[in-house]
Amino acid sequence: MQTAPVTPPMDELRRIFREAGLSFTHQRMVLYRAVFAMRSHPSPEAIYDRVRNEIPSISLGTVYKNIRAFMDAGLVREVSPHHGSLRLESNLDEHHHLVCTRCKTIVDLEESDLEPVRLKRQLPGGFRVDRYSVEFRGLCAACAERSNHSD
Amino acid sequence: MQTAPVTPPMDELRRIFREAGLSFTHQRMVLYRAVFAMRSHPSPEAIYDRVRNEIPSISLGTVYKNIRAFMDAGLVREVSPHHGSLRLESNLDEHHHLVCTRCKTIVDLEESDLEPVRLKRQLPGGFRVDRYSVEFRGLCAACAERSNHSD
DNA sequence: CTATTAAACGAGAATAGTTCTCCAAAAGTC
DNA sequence: GACTTTTGGAGAACTATTCTCGTTTAATAG
Numbered sequence: 001m002q003t004a005p006v007t008p009p010m011d012e013l014r015r016i017f018r019e020a021g022l023s024f025t026h027q028r029m030v031l032y033r034a035v036f037a038m039r040s041h042p043s044p045e046a047i048y049d050r051v052r053n054e055i056p057s058i059s060l061g062t063v064y065k066n067i068r069a070f071m072d073a074g075l076v077r078e079v080s081p082h083h084g085s086l087r088l089e090s091n092l093d094e095h096h097h098l099v100c101t102r103c104k105t106i107v108d109l110e111e112s113d114l115e116p117v118r119l120k121r122q123l124p125g126g127f128r129v130d131r132y133s134v135e136f137r138g139l140c141a142a143c144a145e146r147s148n149h150s151d
Numbered sequence: 152m153q154t155a156p157v158t159p160p161m162d163e164l165r166r167i168f169r170e171a172g173l174s175f176t177h178q179r180m181v182l183y184r185a186v187f188a189m190r191s192h193p194s195p196e197a198i199y200d201r202v203r204n205e206i207p208s209i210s211l212g213t214v215y216k217n218i219r220a221f222m223d224a225g226l227v228r229e230v231s232p233h234h235g236s237l238r239l240e241s242n243l244d245e246h247h248h249l250v251c252t253r254c255k256t257i258v259d260l261e262e263s264d265l266e267p268v269r270l271k272r273q274l275p276g277g278f279r280v281d282r283y284s285v286e287f288r289g290l291c292a293a294c295a296e297r298s299n300h301s302d
Numbered sequence: 303c304t305a306t307t308a309a310a311c312g313a314g315a316a317t318a319g320t321t322c323t324c325c326a327a328a329a330g331t332c
Numbered sequence: 333g334a335c336t337t338t339t340g341g342a343g344a345a346c347t348a349t350t351c352t353c354g355t356t357t358a359a360t361a362g
Contacts, residue, residue, distance in 0.1 A: 141277030
């Protein structure tokens with residue numbers, strides 16, 4: 001079981017925003033609470049829909065701007081580094097991925113490179129797994145190199 | 152080391168297309184070979200760029216239509232089930248995902264639900280891993296249920 | 303507490319990725 | 333080879349996202 005998320009009190013939110021270098025606005029506060037209350041890995045539209053209950057006049061642009069601000073500040077993450085553009089793979093064998101979060105390069109790792117993944121307990125109710133894969137995120141050699149230079 | 156992909160001979164391609172219910176056209180054939188020759192998990196644009204060397208007059212629309220045909224026929228797969236829309240997560244703890252490929256729902260799996268992933272050999276040259284996560288793809292209970300009824 | 307400065311908001315234009323529409327051209331079928 | 337079906341190309345349309353700009357709100361200094 002996952003613990004239900006507790007909305008931080010106002011002064012705690014002020015502190016979080018200040019540390020992130022973000023000024024404290026009503027819209028931002030409501031958006032933050034919405035994102036952290038939604039367990040469903042919401043899309044911008046889903047957040048927009050929810051937040052409009054509380055602030056009917058909020059604009060979708062504001063939702064996007066704040067999502068970006070939260071991401072830049074490291075308060076939230078995006079689930080997939082490859083939203084935004086379709087990426088194809090022709091390798092249909094079981095395999096895993098090495099993903100460079102900077103240049104978005106994807107490199108395959110053969111199934112045999114890994115010990116099989118083992119679950120400690122059963123998966124939550126009734127989920128039917130077709131296949132799984134492990135995604136390693138980080139920097140590829142080229143991007144890691146460039147990153148060292150620019151430090 | 153991965154084995155280099157070998158382009159199937161023409162009559163083999165004809166067979167593949169026939170079995171997939173796709174008629175055999177020059178553009179389709181060149182696209183197929185391009186996709187299978189590219190190890191980089193290419194985007195439609197990347198495929199387009201490459202194929203234009205061979206067929207300068209090909210249109211981006213044709214690239215998209217054939218990508219879709221290949222995907223529908225199961226000849227290729229898309230890397231991420233979440234292209235098309237950004238999805239956020241506020242859970243910054245190490246965790247894994249259960250992804251329903253039908254309704255796109257994402258459910259978290261705590262890190263402690265899994266035995267740690269173990270590599271058998273070293274990762275390819277110089278990749279710097281920040282973190283990894285396991286993605287289980289399949290059907291959530293609701294979608295699996297619906298799928299049974301409609302069979 | 304007010305004046306000043308900086309940041310954020312809302313509206314809508316602009317852009318990128320993708321799909322759709324339509325007609326001409328090519329492929330499959332007999 | 334004639335007929336039917338599918339495909340390709342051009343461009344319109346659509347969706348997700350970012351940008352621009354004038355107005356409003358928050359942060360800061362006095």
